[in-house]
Amino acid sequence: MHRINKEETNVKESMSIVEMIDHCVRMDPEHTAIETPTASLTYGDLDKESRSLVSHIERMTVPGEFVGIEGQRNAATIVAMVGLLRAHRPFVVIDPRDSAESNRSKISRLRVNRVAQGTANPGEVELVPTPSPWRGHDTNQLTPRKDLHEFYGNIAYAIHTSGSTGEPKCVIVARDSLNGVITDHRRRLEVGPQSRTLQFAKLTFDGCLTEIFWTLCAGARLVMVDESALTPGAVLQDTLTRHAITHLKTTPFALTATEPTPGMHLRHVLNGGGACRPAVVEKWARIAAFHNAYGCTETTICNLLTDGLSPEACRDGVPLGDVVGECGVKITRQKTDHATELSSDLCGELVITGKSVAIGYLTDDGLQRFSGPADTQVYPTGDIVTVRDGQFFFVERCDRQVKVRGYRIDPGEVESVACRLDTVVEAVVLAESHAVDQDAEATDALVCYYQGAAGPRMLRRHLEAHLNPYKVPSLFKRLDIMPYTRNGKVDRHALQATRTPIAGEAATVEAQVMSLVQSLTGLDDAHRNDNFFDIGGDSASTLILLGKLKELGWTDVGVRDVLRAATLGDLIDAFPGKEAERLCAV
Template sequence: MREHPDADAVRTADRTVSYREFDKLTQVFADDLGAEVPPGAFVGIEAARGLGAITAMIGALRARRPFVFLDSRDSVASNAEKVKVLGVRRLARSRDDGDVYLTDVPQAWCPDGTGPAYGLSAVEGELCYAIHTSGSTGEPKCVLVRPGPLAAVVRDHVERLSVGPDARTLQFARLTFDGCMTEILWTLTAGACLVVLDEARLAPGAELRDTLERFGITHLKTTPFALTATEPGGALRLRHVINGGGACRSAVVAKWSAVAALHNAYGATETTVCNLLTGPLDPARCRAGVPLGDLVGEGAYHLRDLGDGAAPAEAGGPVRRGEIVITGPAVAAGYLTGDGVRPFGPAGDGTEYRTGDVAELRDGELYFVERLDHQVKLRGYRLDLGEIENTVCRAEAVVEAVVTVESHDGTGGTGDDAPAGTGSNAPAGTGGNAPPGAGDDALVCYYLGAADPRELRRHLEGALDPYKVPSVLHRVEALPYTPNGKVDRDALRGLRTRGEDTASTPVQQVLTLVGRLTGIGDAVLDDNFYALGGDSASTLRLVTKLRELGWLDAGVRDVLRARDLRALTDQLPQRSV
């Protein structure tokens, strides 16, 4: 700021502010804040994208007042809870010209008045901000973050991403997501320009690409969804692109490393935004997976043993698998609850945070596998869905993959009702004329890309244990996402077709059902059901269909012994009554 006072600090769609002017704006707000909000008390900042919110954030840091972003698009109940727990009395709002002023918190957010914050006085040291988790694994939680560890993370990003006065960062993350902290602060602490635009200009795809080109963006931190959905153009000025908020795929590395240095980042809200960051990724070295990177900031990690036995050895040495546990100053102060501050760590001493993320350490590199709460038990086997997704994404022409557990009728399944030992493509042991309905859970893989499902199945059968191979391989044109950039797994279940009952002939109904049970939409009568992906559970569904079509004594053995689908459909006219 002192070295380049006339350089651009913040640019919006209709205004550019120099560092000299930005310094005055933030200092005026810091002075107002210091006069109206006592030390240690939280101030709310309206999370509207624009100059005002950035001014308020930096002004709060200058005044050494902790802050929380409040989004009017969130529910009244959600904002009321944040205001109540943190004891927020004053709210920073923006005028149309971008200036910031302090006002009372809206009455709707504090119908019973605002009392003192819950137990904040018990926190040792200064606080920087409060951020609320997305609630994807339960109720949203209020995390209290200290300024010192955040400063260390920002400093490392400035150095590793070569951020300088000639850089331009697109402020991509929503202000209620902690990813915004690093992109804002690495920019403004390095004398670079922060470009702040409305969300319509950030829509993944052609709109985002146009924004990157039009505003000359050099540094971008964004989600796997945005990187997957956006094709880089020839007019880009990007130097560094960071994947954050989700697993990075090999296809993304290949695409974006051709136009910029692509990095993968990993971190948790509870451990000060970012803990690991790679250097520029080499596509040739990411075909078997994308590493999480090296430590940034003031923290360390270890892998907690999951108690499920040693991981198998692979080429290059043994693989260690465990839950990522972050330790050191990077661990935030704790959760703020109605009962006060709850520090992290098994003893509540704030020394560590168990992330719930399973990772593998192989050849000195750490690789994300899956969240613990996404592990499933299917037919007696415990599975990491992320491990299967990673393997699918290694196949030729697969861009992204999501694996879920569903019943073969397309509804969500628990995975715990099926008998143990009946592997994915191993119907042996299900002989007899057992009635359908029991153990009908299946692994379903939705994938993005041009890969043929038959070739993809062959790839998976050569790379995975049989019980890990999905029963259904369903190619989609696009994956549904939640507002915070995560794959919407619940919405995926609505993408599978259900058309066998509309087929005009019994043969067409059988082929349509087989297509839905396996994902092979072009199944023909010469296909073997199990070569397509049929398993013990889908066998029962096929038996049910054969009985509905008139073959009343059809059984599992009939399907097992049929060399192809023709052998089954040819018997329909003879066996029907």
């Protein structure tokens, strides 16, 4: 057993998140705290609005009662988070775009009676009864859960993730653990009043909390933009430059798809949400201090964080970093193929211990504590890591859980929902590359292989009705028969061989574009009147489509051209000098 513990700190002398924000308010109340496309809030405004919200919270809720936050990308969402922390009420962020079924489950399990949402006045928040589509048939007041009674006052928030069983899991996180994580980030990333952080992560993902609070606890500026301005590639590149962003935490996919430029003001860049590759360090370390971050929802967002990395030191792998927050880290050896292959190094499952570990999973049957011997807090991450020269390096997951473009997804959950459709016999979901003739290790697409009578369009509509958008596969492949191994299990390695490689040259621009779209979505009947994103197009496949259009001669085509095209026909017709009968492939 290998163990690395952070030196103990005096918790009593440390400041809470609210105390750090209050300090920033006193230091410069006129300094901008939150900048949005339509308005800005100063630290004085943030203080005023959050304190006003506290009075409503205390009047309309009871200790221990969860309050929902409508997760819109605006200042009101941030004010609500600060106000609820100030009022010692736990919160859960609800995304209105997620399926009603998913949101009803969250509301019911956490007994949410009130939701904080913004008004027409920037930064102003009101508490409203939980909207009926989320509340379901329950019209009675829901009282706080008794199994959380001993933690009243020390719960910061609840956040949902997918477990290996295919069912979303509700994690209850303590305030105390969050304080240490934010304090360490603020210090290591040298965040100060002149810093400008881009709020990148989805608001229902816990990664957003580090972005938000390392900024507000340091008197810096949090920059919130429309989601369309965060598209990896040229769009994100423009956003970073135009808003003079100094601090960015984003996903491996976004870092790979976006190119740094001399005009950027970045000082610190963090990779989070997936394994980091040496090429990413090589690219971004040229213009900023580049950090790799590792953590789990169940262990309060981030547990390991590197200092600025040099490309030379990362040629054989990118380390996970040193301990963040108040936790211990150990490795439990397992008899796995990974340990055999890496026998010269210490290798096993990464286990997090200590205060950073969340309270536990909240289920319909009760609270499942993350506890070990002598009531210690322990969480086995399910990640295989190796130790070389005293540093941790990620190997892979113990189970089938995958990450696609920074989102952690359990394929079993998607498979289970797909098979609820009565015309689907079997389904297998894998993380693969959009283009089967590209690097086999790339995982920028979720692919659903299925057996049954349902057409791809029907199956997509079914999944969109029951799953959050990021869990819906980009590509669907219908098979007459699933390939199986000798022991009777689905042969997942053989599945990708059933996909058709991206087609080669065709006679016209239109023929080439439509052939490519069919390969990227799995829809053999994709046609001119389809909207690219309605049939499975996403940020990764958009980049492939743009590459083909540039290859054909549309040199200045960009993401906006694809976004603005109502149909594929509109995009094709916008091709410079488009005359389908005489345009040929380059």
